Amino acid sequence: MATYGYVRVSTIEQGNGTSPADQERKIRGIAMMHGAEHVEMFADIGVSGSSEIDQRPEGAKLVAKLQKGDVLIVAKLDRAFRDACDAQVRLKAWKKAGIDLILGEFPNEPVTTNGISKTFFGILAEFAELERTRILERTNDGRKAKRAAGGYGGGLVPFGHSVDGHGKEAKLVADPKAIAARATIVECRAAGMSLRATAELAAQKHGVAVSYETVRKIEREANPA
Known part of the structure; x- marks a missing residue:
């Protein structure tokens, strides 16, 4: 059994409190809480969350290594998943494969094994998709305003x-x-x-x-x- 951590930050987000260092610290802290002595980190830097994790350079390497009994820790839901649908599909696939996923929002136990956490996982997935939509809207509004000027x-x-x-x-x-x-x-x-x-x-x-x-x-x- 191995423990992995996944970090992602897009170019736009690098300065808004989701820095790679902050994410890694959170992941290692959760790993220590669960008794993991070693965490192998994978980080996609300057990579948009618009693609699925296995279509990102480091994300693809991580997914290829995951095996039954492994644990994956992510600091925040939207670091790993493209949208709500992607999150739910990936959650079911990893659960079936015997892979545990621990999120920074629910650090105490894997969302792949706890009923209550799975319920909140669905809620969080919807909010993550909403936030991504809002970011795109703000970006587009900014571009429109700049063009108008x-x-x-x-x-x-x-x-x-x-x-x-x-x-x-x-x-x-x-x-x-x-x-x-x-x-x-x-x-x-x-x-x-x-x-x-x-x-x-x-x-x-x-x-x-x-x-x-x-x-x-x-x-x-x-x-x-």
Whole structure:
């Protein structure tokens, strides 16, 4: 029987109290409480929780080593699991395989063996998924606010724009010719002109490179489903 610890921190979260060192201290403290003399640690640093644990570099190595009778300790539910569904499926699989999972939220005994802990595990899984959704919403809201202020929040650069600067100072700069070409494209497509003909006309009229795929993309942006 072996005892393992798993640590994960994303780039965004590295400074919000979930540092690898804090997680490892908590894991080793729980291990000592259960009489484990040695804990083999696996840490995914700068890895998003949007993927399942066995699809992460160190997480995959950990899952491959787990055997019947082993104990896995995680400082917090959302360090290991992608969402509520992932958590529940993984819990059932490990229980069936005879692998004990101990969470920092329930350090006294494995959630794979205690009925009360399993009930709270389900509740925590739902809250972890909710928190992940809220983080994504805040991130998207921040990007939208930055774009509204003329900044560049990452992602694809809109047609007719280029990025000036780096990081927090990055801003979108409009190209007047390309913006005019975009207007022509929208008008031509609304009039029924083909993709290729529209691309050729916009390029000739405004002196910018336009592909028929670009025309298709602009049309979708102008007329979202």
